[in-house]
Each structure stands twice: as C-alpha cells, then as structure tokens.
Amino acid sequence: QSALTQPRSVSGSPGQSVTISCSGTSSDVGGYDYVSWYQQHPDKAPRVMIYDVTKRPSGVPDRFSGSRSGSTASLTISGLKAEDEADYYCSSYADSYTWVFGGGTKLTVL
Amino acid sequence: QVQLQESGPGLVKPSETLSLTCAVSGFSISSNYYWGWIRQPPGKGLEWIGSFFHGRGTYYNPSLKSRVTILQDTSKNQLSLKLSSVTAADTAVYYCVALNFYVVFWGQGTPVTASS
Numbered sequence: 362q363s364a365l366t367q368p369r370s371v372s373g374s375p376g377q378s379v380t381i382s383c384s385g386t387s388s389d390v391g392g393y394d395y396v397s398w399y400q401q402h403p404d405k406a407p408r409v410m411i412y413d414v415t416k417r418p419s420g421v422p423d424r425f426s427g428s429r430s431g432s433t434a435s436l437t438i439s440g441l442k443a444e445d446e447a448d449y450y451c452s453s454y455a456d457s458y459t460w461v462f463g464g465g466t467k468l469t470v471l
Numbered sequence: 472q473v474q475l476q477e478s479g480p481g482l483v484k485p486s487e488t489l490s491l492t493c494a495v496s497g498f499s500i501s502s503n504y505y506w507g508w509i510r511q512p513p514g515k516g517l518e519w520i521g522s523f524f525h526g527r528g529t530y531y532n533p534s535l536k537s538r539v540t541i542l543q544d545t546s547k548n549q550l551s552l553k554l555s556s557v558t559a560a561d562t563a564v565y566y567c568v569a570l571n572f573y574v575v576f577w578g579q580g581t582p583v584t585a586s587s
Contacts, residue, residue, distance in 0.1 A: 362533050364516070397573035399517075406566060406580055407517065412573040450517050454572045458530040460519040462509075 365390065365451055365463035372469040378439040381466045383451030384432065389461050391432030395454035398427060398436045401465075402447045410449075411436060438468070446470040473497040475567040475578035483561075483585050489554040493567030493578060494547070501525045501545050505570040508541065508552045510563040511580075518563075520552065522570060557585040 366384040373379040383390065383398075390396055396414045399407035409418055411427035414434065424440045434453070438445055451463040479491035491508075500506050507522030521531040521541045531539050540553040554561060562585050567578035 393572075395572040399574070406577040407574070409573055409575070452517070452519075452573065458505075458522075458524075458528070459532065460522070460570070462517040462519060465516040 362455060362459060362461055365453060365461055367451060367463035367466045370467045370469065372471055373441045374471045375441050375443065377441050378437060379441060379468065381436045381449055383434040383463050385453055386432050389453040389455035390429065390434050393454045396429060396434040397452045399450045400447045401450065407450065441470055443470050473576045475576055477565060477567045477578045477581040479581060481582055481584060483557050483583060484587050485558055485585055486556055489557050489561060489583055491552045491565055491581060493550045495549065500543055500548055500550060504575065506550050507568055507570065509566045509568050512563040559585050561585045
C-alpha cells in the first residue's frame with residue numbers, strides 16, 4: 362500500500378481557480394468510487410470537502426468540486442478566497458478494507 | 472451530535488506500548504460505520520492506522536499491522552488503540568474516526584510523543 366501522490370504546493374490569486382491532483386492505482390483511486398478530499402487548517406482536525414469522488418457534504422461551498430480520470434482524482438476550487446488557504450489531502454478506499462491518503466498539498470492564496 | 476473523545480498518555484518511552492482510548496457518544500459503535508484511528512506526525516500528512524466494522528472484522532495498515540491492535544468495547548461504546556515497540560517515528564497526533572468510505576466524524580486528536 363503506497364501513499365497517493367499529490368503536488369506539495371499550489372497557489373492562486375483570489376477569484377482564480379486551482380486544481381489539485383491525486384494519483385493512485387487501480388487498487389485504490391482507479392478501482393473504487395470512494396475518493397475523498399479533506400481541508401485542514403493549522404492545528405485543526407481535517408474537514409471533508411468532497412466524498413465519493415464528486416459529492417459535496419452539506420455546508421461545503423459549491424466552489425469545491427471533485428472529479429476523476431482513470432487513477433487520478435482532482436479537486437478544483439474556483440473563485441478562490443483567502444479562507445481557502447489550507448492543507449488539502451486526498452484519500453481513497455483501497456483493496457482489502459484499507460484506506461490510503463495522499464501526502465498533502467499546501468494551498469497558498471496570493 | 473456524534474462526539475469522539477480520545478484519551479491517553481501524551482508521552483511514551485521508546486520500545487514501550489502506546490495505548491489510547493476513544494469514547495464515543497451520540498452513536499453506537501455497533502452500527503453503520505467503520506471505526507478506527509488515523510495519525511499525523513508533526514508537519515506531515517495523514518496516515519490511516521486501522522478500522523473495524525462491528526460484526527465483520529478489523530483491518531490494519533500493512534505497514535503497521537505487526538505492531539497494532541484495535542479493540543472495541545460495545546458495553547462502554549469505546550474503542551482502543553495499542554501500538555507496540557514505539558519509536559520516535561510514532562510521534563504524532565492520533566485521531567479517533569468514524570468512516571463510511573470517507574471520514575465522517577473526527578475526534579479532536581490527541582498528541583503523543585515517543586521519547587525517553
């Protein structure tokens with residue numbers, strides 16, 4: 362079981378859009394419709410932003426969207442706001458009732 | 472409202488066993504979710520440790536499987552984590568979680584340092 366691959370950092374200006382990628386394999390991202398994305402601000406517990414690849418929990422702005430192509434999932438944040446600056450983690454359910462996370466991406470709002 | 476509250480020693484000596492407990496309120500650990508643990512070393516990413524689904528089985532991260540035990544106490548609605556032979560690399564914030572193929576509920580997290 363290897364960690365999913367995310368870029369270490371991304372950045373964008375307020376109002377712009379950014380996309381964070383999450384690369385896995387057919388044993389995780391590409392094999393199950395259970396990719397999720399988490400936002401984490403410093404010294405806080407993570408918060409789910411996207412689950413089941415594309416679904417948004419209630420209370421999450423529709424500026425956040427998820428997608429997947431093959432074994433690579435993506436999180437897109439449109440209309441960037443200062444409050445979106447945080448660390449973002451992808452995760453996937455994987456073979457044999459396990460879960461795997463990405464290494465995390467630091468989003469900087471310029 | 473579901474609440475998960477972790478507790479346990481904040482300091483563990485190298486080679487000893489880390490033991491944490493998670494008290495769950497507002498939902499039964501006997502139903503509907505996978506319950507388990509996730510950790511985050513300082514300045515690093517999240518790592519799934521293991522989970523159980525009541526009546527089915529308990530599943531562990533292969534990289535930790537030889538050292539980890541997760542137990543459930545349905546009478547107290549609690550789960551526990553034991554991690555043996557700890558080293559400095561086990562220093563992390565440990566989160567108790569409920570999963571439905573994604574983490575639905577998080578505890579506040581409890582920091583544990585492995586140091587002499």
